Amino acid sequence: MISFEPTDEEKAFTEVAYKFGGEDIRRSARENEQKGFVHHELIDQVNHLGFLTMEEPESLDGMQLPLISQVQILEALCYGDLGTVQGFPGLGDGASVLRVIGDQQIHEEQRHFVKENSCTIAFAEEVAEEMAQSRLKLTKSNNAYMLHGKSEPVRLGNIATHLIIGIKDDAGETILFWLDKSRNKWEVETCDNRLGLREANIANLSFDEASFSENQIIAKGNNAEKILQLAYTRIYILQAAKQLGLMVAALDYATEYTATRKAFQQPLAKFQGVSFRIAQMVMEIKMVRNHIWQAAKATDDSHSNAEGYALSTMFAAHKGIRFVTDSAVQLLGGHGYVQEYPVEKWMRDAQAQVILYGREREFLTRRGDQILAETEKKVMS
Incomplete structure (x- = not known):
């Protein structure tokens, strides 16, 4: 706390x-x-x-x-x-990537595009162990790199003018680089977004031996991995905060609905099952908010365990948003699935958000691995 x-x-x-x-x-x-x-x-x-x-x-x-x-x-x-x-x-x-990189590693050309042009950046990272079978491959030939295959779904991918990509090359080295659509070609495959987040322009990005030069590389090796780690720490916290906002909206809407609708001559909120569920939603929201504030403060203060806090935060936010939005739909009964009420959209958006940024189990596993590694280090020392 x-x-x-x-x-x-x-x-x-x-x-x-x-x-x-x-x-x-x-x-x-x-x-x-x-x-x-x-x-x-x-x-x-x-x-x-x-x-x-x-x-x-x-x-x-x-x-x-x-x-x-x-x-x-x-x-x-x-x-x-x-x-x-x-x-x-x-x-x-x-x-968040540019924030972590700092002035020294931002190329002048990148700086120009961001400051002088209407620039939309999609960020894709495919170096994690769970992405070992990624369809996106990077190979090096002489002084040029070749990108081939199709990425995982990427937010803003459908409208991106620039890409920042982190991926391991065929030698196993992590490469972080940026692409400019005016000279680097890629195809956009809009994702089937009937579930939710239709406005987010989520897309798979396809490359057919797309080449880029050394001057488009932001970082390599350990430096690139460090940048990605720090960037994702920030991204997870920011995304969790967005999810919290939706959770609060769903709670408020469901609370007002159950307080004003009646059954058997009394408000729905008076029924024990309804009041229990609303209380659970409130507790879930308070827990997620505390996780977010703790992780944000730790990151701002460059705390050594900031990444661990961010992973715990994203796990809590994913778990919370699924529970709260699903509960809101249930509390509205049949109306919860009708488009005249916003809760059905919020539930669909919540599910799509979790799929886009990783399921709860992934964050729990990664946080568990961190804790075990920290414990082993203490024992060995």
Whole structure:
């Protein structure tokens, strides 16, 4: 448990985010889902308010806010709708990579594209052990690298102008590099997104012997692995905060519904099974929020166990969002599956979010491996 009191500035920014999310985003959520993208007027609004540049480095004209500030704001935005927020263009998860890289390793050409152009970055990483059978392969030939195959589903992949990819080459070395669609070619295969997150432009990216040069490489070997580790620590925390916002929205909607609808001349909320479920949803949300704040603070303070906190946070957030959104649908009964009510969309978006960023078991396994390694190290010393 951590002791935490938001600053006046954080409170003010979060209040703006809650108002914008609860009104503008919530109002346009169904339209965005039907179209499969976020309306440009909403994007202009969110960009004007500064919500697209919170994670971006100051050297790229970003706000470079601490994670502890960002998680509060993202929770507020996603109170409006997770799918819409996941569909905002810009640097996306790639912003965390650029934040970790720092000024020294950002090439001048990359800096130019990010600062001067309308740039949308999709970030794909295929170096984890569970991706050992990935269909995306990287080979080196003389001074050039060749990329072949198809990636896993990538958020914003359908509209990306640039890619940041982390992958092991045929020699087993981790390579982190960036591609520019104006000179590097790839095909986009839009994913079957009937489940949820239709607005997020999720796609598989296909490469047919696509080549890129050494000057497009950001980092290699241990340096690349360290960058990916630190970037994913930040990404997991930010994504968990988004999921928390959706959880709070689902709780509030289900609570209001059960408090105002009656059966047998009394509100649904008075029935024991309903009140128990709402209490469980509240406890789940409080637990996830504490995980997020602890992980965000640890990362901001460069705590040695920040990655472990981030893995625990994502596990808790995945478990929580599935439980809370499913519970909201159940509490509405038959209405929970009707599109006139938002909870069915939130449940579908929650399931798609978990699939996109990894199931709970993956984070639990990785955190368990960390704990065992730490314990073994202590015993051996």
